[in-house]
Amino acid sequence: MKSILVIDNQLSFCNLLKKFLTKSGYRVETSTHGSHAIQMLKEDTFQVVICEYRMPNTDGNVFFEMIKSVSPDSSVIFTSNQINLKNVVSMIREGATGYLAKPINPDELLEVLEEDNPRKEAKKIGGGEKKSIVKEPEYVQGNSKIAREVQYNINKVGPTDYSVIIEGETGTGKESYARLIHHSSKRREQPFIAVDCGCLSKELGGSELFGHEKGAFTGAVSQKMGFFEMANGGTIFLDEIANLSADVQIALLRALQEKVIRKVGGTKEIPIDVRIITATNEDLLFKSEALGFREDLYYRLSEFLLKIPTLKERGKDLFQFIDFFLEQTAKELGKNEPPKFTEEAMQLMEGYDWPGNIRELKNAVRRACLFIDKDNQIPAASLPERIRCSGRQKNIAHEFQESVESEENNLDQDKDLKSVALMAESEKIREVLEAVKYNKTKAAEKLNIHRKTLYSKLKTLNISY
Template sequence: MKKILLVEDDLTYSRIVKTFLEKNGFAVEASTKVKEAQNILNSGKFDLIIADFRLPDGTGMELLQWSKKEFPQTQVILITHYSDIRIAIKAMKLGAFEYITKPINPDELLATVNESLSSKSKAPEAISDEASPSKPNQKSGSSPSTNFYVAGTSPESEKLEKHIQLVAPTDLSVLILGETGTGKEFISRRIHEQSERRNGPFIAIDCGALPKDLAGSELFGHVKGAFTGALDNKTGHFEAAHGGTIFLDEVGNLSYEVQIQLLRAIQERTIRKIGGNKEININVRIIAATNENLLLQAGEGQFREDLYHRLNEFTLHAIPLRRRKEDLEIFAEHFLEESNQRMNKSVKGFTSEVWEIFLGYDWPGNLREFKNIIQRAVLLTTGPLVEKEALPADLNNPEFAFSSNRPSNTMNQAQDLPSPRDYKSQWIEQEKELIQQVLQDTKYNKSKTARILKMDRKTLYSKMEKYGLN
């Protein structure tokens, strides 16, 4: 019997979910706090963790990161409110198998649990001390199931495709900028497949999911005995990508020390394994991606400016889904076909009401959110067409269509708080207005503006570029 650890602080909700899973043949142990869950995991073996995002002493994200380090083969499903969609997407990038939203649909929960447990036995294939160029490691949680790519028909999409075709045959390093879920890895694969390196390996690394103390070993490898736990020689991702392309997603999350090693690898085209003294020649093309402002981070000392310029020989901008509504139908058809195959169903399409909702929604989670919405809808659909009842309640309510902080329809409504992203958005807007006001008051004297705002000129220039105030 498969063992599940359920971490949920709402006791009523926990009891309902626990009873439902037990009736379906699972052994379930319940917990209400992160620390308590960690103690339970340390004292017994579990096949699956189901954790709510908001917990009394922390978050489900913290438990996810800890469990992936301590018990990497144990799958994690995160429970979120629908207004936490960006958090849920980040959780999947950090290794969560899937997220489900409150109020929980029993069929969706059971299907997700069964799928996570059946895929668990396949997980070791993706974890190897020796990464093979013919079987490159994929980053956890966000690897595309196929090389499906939509060039698109909107003017912005056509411009992006034109730039991809221009840069692909070269060996320039490319920096892809864009929001979470906009398909930056798909763009990088497209570049690789259109390049002279198409027959070489393509290795995608999520830098945000790399443990800080092991990032150097993962990227550059290590020799036996280099540190505690280094029981054998390890080939790093750069060496495994020889002759091909390496994709560094969320590159801004790398520590300063690893940034130095990466800069040296780019400049000298050689690497040295952790604990080793032999220089290894590498022949790789580097494509990096981020949803952060690396130039701003450079101005604040968080990212090396020389590395930024090395990575940014050519810039591409991934397009948010809200700005490429013309392409929704193509994506929907693909995700529908993929979901039918995954769930052994034969849903034919979507009603006009559903399309109206799709076209009116702003898709803050972009393609990842769209894909997950369609998967959920296919699961819940019993007829030939997806109807609006199969969509999350918040999604098909028009008054929430353009709200980035939609209230949740859950038992825990009193405990809800705006997401960290919403607080950050408010802070960014206030900072922009303040800088703009001081610039106007000083007649755009940047030295005086920097003194009044108590920041150096370099930081001011970075913020002006970030907010389009030049």
Template sequence: MKNILIIDDEINICTLLSKFLSKHGFDVETTMTGAAALKMMNDKKFDLVLCDYRLKDTDGAQLLQDIRQINPHTIVIIITGYTDVRVAVEMVKNGAYDYLSKPLYPDEILSLVHKAFAHKESEMERLAVQPVASGSAPEVRETLLSRNLSDKNDKYVYGESEGAKELFRQIKLVAPTDYSVIIFGETGTGKESVAHLIHHHSKRNGQPFVALDCGSLSKELAASELFGHEKGSFTGAINTKIGAFEQAQGGTLFLDEISNLSYDIQVALLRVLQEKVIRRVGSLKEIPIDVRIIVASNEKLSESVQRGKFREDLFHRFNEFTIYIPPLRERREDLGLFINAFVKQVERELEKSCGKISAEVWACFQKYSWPGNIRELKNVIRRACLLTPELQDITMVALPLEMKESFLQTVDETPAGGELVLITNDNDLKSVALQAEYNKIINVLKEVKYNKTKAAQVLNIDRKTLYNKLRLLNINY
């Protein structure tokens, strides 16, 4: 459960926010003074703080500094009156996540809180690992990508394959410049992580890094998210909104899945890049911006240009430097690094110790094509560690069905029965029996085209028994 601290000198606001957020599953505490808030934060870790800008004993700017000294990972959202909006924007630049203008609307608060936690989760727990010894299950030690990042909280997983070395060589080459960068790679290869690394190695690393996923933005929403809007500029614009460009002022703006932006937004974006000014939706005032742009796509933008999906002039604006991230199947030497790093991460999350990865699972990982790349690998490890009892080896039973099937197709069939058999070094009789059941059930399900009623008849068991065995063996048909 996430812990939230509300700081406001109006008791009614404290009470209402506390009740509302508690109903939505948060552990909420309140206080009316800055001094009491700091004492509470020294005694207990809070994941998020909702803080009124004007307090009786301090102001939001000073309190933000104090909070960041106590725990730099705490998310801070400023509650402000309309007259203090400019100050709140400055606080966002200085480390606050966002701000809310009074009057407060419950749905807006809840949406922003969820968004803040989602953003935080994507930023945290980036592990850096380096191999100590070779082998099928190499031991690893945590390290930072570079000594230049020794004061950063972000950590990364990086590889020793030729593709990984070339990737990081290019990152270090382009990072100190102010070039716009296009990052191209399949889904799940870690494009946002590469953008973070470029930012951290750049001269702008003390300024904001703002990421925006353009993949699901409509034309109307994209303009508001990118450039902001004024209060009342359209239906539903109940407050002034600061767009991504203003939030990233002086820093780096990362635009993921850039090719999905509508033609009209591409035109507006081109103007911003040319003139280095933005206008919020509903405003005529031009705001100068100084932002480095990094964009990403899982398809080649040059091909999108040829299909008429992406403007050629905008492509050339972005295309000052291009980085290609190889898929996981092209850098299998790095697989052990990622696996061990993710296992350690999940052990911390679940507060349990996972056992070793079995020989069959290592073989499966090596043969699998990993269409979802690093993201898929991380999810597979999270699932496997959750399903496997503490300190027990991670076996094929804990893997998703598509991985089991893929591996089974690569294993020879026995001459007699035609059953698919996994080679195992495990001498435990119970495990061998479970493995045999798994193979037989998979084969029968395929024969009957996954009709469970027919499968139960062929296996000479009732449907309930079959379902129990499917659940036991983690077969998810």
């Protein structure tokens, strides 16, 4: 008998659906609150979850991730009074089974339930305790020395409850590493909640992280559960942590020290048991003053610092990533076997610097897979222009450098060194100004000089701006 959990804030809807589905031969339980539903999923096995997308105290996307964290084999069907096409597409792409409009058509619901065939069923073990089948995270370890060092560090810190700061350039896969740490911990069957701090507004950041009470501010029409409560027992991943406002940093510091949170507008302290993993593309300690980031918070968060290498630093690991993304995309496109890049294409990819790191590589491979030829090969022409041109630009730059060096060797030894230095200084200032779109404050920062000094040099070197 297929077991179903119905989650909806309207008790009447829960009872109506339970009555109908029970008559249709299903075992049905109900819940009107998100945290209670998550607890039920931890304690029992449900093959299907029918859930209201717009629960009053949580976000549909985040709640879906929580459901899949604690019960990865449950199929999830969302319901809503207001169908938003963007939400529907997003949820289906993330793995939801269906998205039904209210009032629900009984025949349509039964059709979705009958068509649904869960990939795996969670098994009962001794004493009726549920054992979750946890899907291994998709991950390419790599064989380079630097990749092995990262894996060694993850193996060491993963099983602990240490707070971790993951430091790396944009696109290096910091969230994937955070998930890997969570997966190797004792919390692996508990929620993993990922939060992009860059999307948290200064005004509502505290509410999103810690929740709020009804009437706490204009627009707070009901109580809301924050991300920390949702992650209780598991892991919260705070991406781009440097973007947190000063007041939220203080609240986060207290949560780390006291292991309690307080909702915005509330007085009650709520105990939490959450492991915190953060990520940044900045050196938080070195730039703490410039970024407005608290040093005491940094030391609380950095019980362990994990540095992620760039794709360029990983050397031959590049080929493993290419094969991985080829296989992944081939499955997505319904191909029987993964295609291969031609030798010319592989040489271009190996010679490219990949400033966007793994994210850029993945996008390039996915795009290229649309141009597979009859021999199941991908030609160099399918690669983005920036990659194709990169080799030519390097040759031109090399030839230019050789030409400059040759010319310099032929220069008269008595040439005015001061004028050469001024020319170099002028060229550097122009380059930096262009890079920061002629923002003098930023340019002075990058050049490591005072803004007044920059203005003086602009005048002396006759640089117009």
